[in-house]
Amino acid sequence: MAHRQQSTTCQCEQCRKNTGALIFYSHQLPKSAVDFTSKETLKLYSATPHFERGFCSNCGGLLFWQRDSGANICLTVGCFDRPVLEKYGPLLTSAKRHLFCDRQITGVTDHLRGNRYPGDDE
Known part of the structure; x- marks a missing residue:
């Protein structure tokens, strides 16, 4: 994980x-730093304008979300293999940016540290 964003x-x-x-x-990384081993099973879906999600067509697993015009991709932390999670777990789970906090479930996520945004931060 040379690109530690x-x-x-x-x-x-x-x-x-x-x-x-x-x-x-x-976990946000530059799109140029990410390469999927099987593009054949990678499927994209857009539920809202200007955003899309990537899924595995074999298992249905959510892999990432990205903006249409953005330079970054946000990989789901749960999609990483165990060796990556064991090596980078603290980095991957120490979020400093929290989006859509105006929709938080009170008492569940209000303990999070870092910058809190009522919506998106862009």
Whole structure:
């Protein structure tokens, strides 16, 4: 993980429902630093304008989300293999940027440290 950018959480309803988790963790990297081993099973879906999510067509696993015009990709922390998680776990789970905090579930995610944004930070 030569490009150590930052991990982010999102508390919007769409991320909550798509991941089945109360809080969604992703790790942002430049798109140029990411290469998928099998593009054949990589499928894209856009539920909202200017954003898309990437899935594995074999297992349905959510792999990432990205802006149409952005230079970065936000990989789901849970999609990494165990050796990566064991090596970079603290980096991947120490989010300093928290999005859509106006939709947080009180008492569940209000303990998070870092910059909190009511919506997106861009």
